[in-house]
Amino acid sequence: MSNQGKVLVTGGTGYIGSHTAVELIQSGYEVILVDNLSNSELSVLDGIEKITGSKPQFEQFDLCEKDKVSKLFNENEIGSIIHFAASKAVGESVEKPLLYYKNNLLSLMNLLEVMNEGKSDAMVFSSSCTVYGQPDKLPVTEDAPVVPAESPYGNTKQVSEEIIRDACKANEKINAIALRYFNPVGAHESALIGELPSGVPNNLVPFITQTAAGVRPELRVFGNDYNTPDGSCIRDFIHVVDLAKAHVIALERILESKQKSNFEFFNLGTGNGYSVLQLIDAFEKVTGKKLNYKIVDRRPGDIEQIWADTTIANQELGWKAELGIEEMMSSAWKWQEKIAGK
Numbered sequence: 028m029s030n031q032g033k034v035l036v037t038g039g040t041g042y043i044g045s046h047t048a049v050e051l052i053q054s055g056y057e058v059i060l061v062d063n064l065s066n067s068e069l070s071v072l073d074g075i076e077k078i079t080g081s082k083p084q085f086e087q088f089d090l091c092e093k094d095k096v097s098k099l100f101n102e103n104e105i106g107s108i109i110h111f112a113a114s115k116a117v118g119e120s121v122e123k124p125l126l127y128y129k130n131n132l133l134s135l136m137n138l139l140e141v142m143n144e145g146k147s148d149a150m151v152f153s154s155s156c157t158v159y160g161q162p163d164k165l166p167v168t169e170d171a172p173v174v175p176a177e178s179p180y181g182n183t184k185q186v187s188e189e190i191i192r193d194a195c196k197a198n199e200k201i202n203a204i205a206l207r208y209f210n211p212v213g214a215h216e217s218a219l220i221g222e223l224p225s226g227v228p229n230n231l232v233p234f235i236t237q238t239a240a241g242v243r244p245e246l247r248v249f250g251n252d253y254n255t256p257d258g259s260c261i262r263d264f265i266h267v268v269d270l271a272k273a274h275v276i277a278l279e280r281i282l283e284s285k286q287k288s289n290f291e292f293f294n295l296g297t298g299n300g301y302s303v304l305q306l307i308d309a310f311e312k313v314t315g316k317k318l319n320y321k322i323v324d325r326r327p328g329d330i331e332q333i334w335a336d337t338t339i340a341n342q343e344l345g346w347k348a349e350l351g352i353e354e355m356m357s358s359a360w361k362w363q364e365k366i367a368g369k
């Protein structure tokens with residue numbers, strides 16, 4: 028049984044971290060959010076407070092600084108960690124690989140070190156479906172091979188999983204679950220928190236909403252000549268609130284000693300694949316807005332199609348995504364309208 032205490036949410040003002048903080052608080056957990064604000068804003072804390080009625084404890088520092096990490100654990104009773112903090116832009120990671128390796132691996136190592144020192148024994152880690160590359164079989168199961176990563180970012184997720192696996196093997200007192208997210212989209216239904224991409228978005232949904240809002244003149248659809256029914260790529264889009272809820276459940280699996288081994292990993296998707304063109308269609312139907320888009324060449328590095336087999340997550344975690352593509356699109360649009368109005 029893991030020691031109780033506060034839940035440390037690293038990257039807690041980020042997109043997925045903030046939604047998870049809300050679910051944790053609403054489930055009765057005391058949280059501490061840590062973030063260096065390299066890719067998020069302090070105002071996210073106000074959104075969390077408005078939704079939950081309580082302002083979470085927040086510490087601003089860089090998790091690569093071991094002395095600060097140690098100080099945090101010495102000054103607070105932290106029972107468990109949900110580790111979201113990382114740099115996540117695939118393209119940028121190709122330009123600045125060392126920055127990605129350093130930030131994503133050092134922050135993780137610092138946390139595992141304090142766990143090894145006995146200061147906490149539970150970690151839920153943000154991994155990614157990127158570890159599968161283009162799988163041979165769809166839907167992709169957790170036992171599909173992890174293939175050489177397409178980008179330094181993807182490699183940090185593979186190496187992180189290996190580091191955690193080895194750390195858990197060497198120290199049976201520490202417990203971890205890696206969650207392999209598919210494509211998280213959407214926002215909290217309150218539109219008080221959501222995704223805040225800085226600059227030009229890399230990901231599809233913020234690009235769609237910004238185009239519909241007139242922030243971007245047009246959306247470029249990268250390729251319609253793939254071997255898919257409509258020629259565009261297929262992804263497993265998952266609502267960020269469903270994803271956030273899965274973190275609370277994964278944490279409880281560790282805290283209640285329900286794990287089958289002290290390192291486990293699960294796919295988190297809906298189990299349904301939607302093409303880029305289907306997603307655009309869903310967005311137009313839900314919002315009544317016509318999207319200005321054109322088909323352009325394929326984007327280098329994109330895989331053709333992937334969606335999750337969620338059987339193990341369904342059975343072991345007792346978790347299933349509940350929100351569909353309509354809720355994903357309507358909440359993303361409501362959030363876009365909210366931030367555009369600020």
Ligand code: NAD
Nearest residue numbers: 038041042043062063064065066067089090112113153155
């Ligand atoms: P995000 O950028 O919104 O959140 C990450 C947060 O971590 C940011 O607020 C950033 O300021 C903070 N951060 C980064 N490095 C830090 C450091 N060294 N010290 C302290 N804070 C730091 O990203 P997100 O979409 O919420 O992603 C969360 C996690 O999920 C990441 O690990 C990401 O790789 C992973 N993931 C994301 C997606 C996705 O599509 N969003 C998919 C799969 C996996």
Ligand code: WQD
Nearest residue numbers: 117155157229230231232234247248249260262303326329
């Ligand atoms: C989705 C689809 C694009 C933008 C990335 C990371 C992955 C994971 C999730 C963290 C693709 C198409 C996109 C645009 C488009 N992140 N697209 N026009 O590439 O599936 O995954 O985020 O772990 O590691 O690689 O997501 O949202 O960028 O793209 O046509 O302007 O939308 O080609 O088919 P992706 P995405």
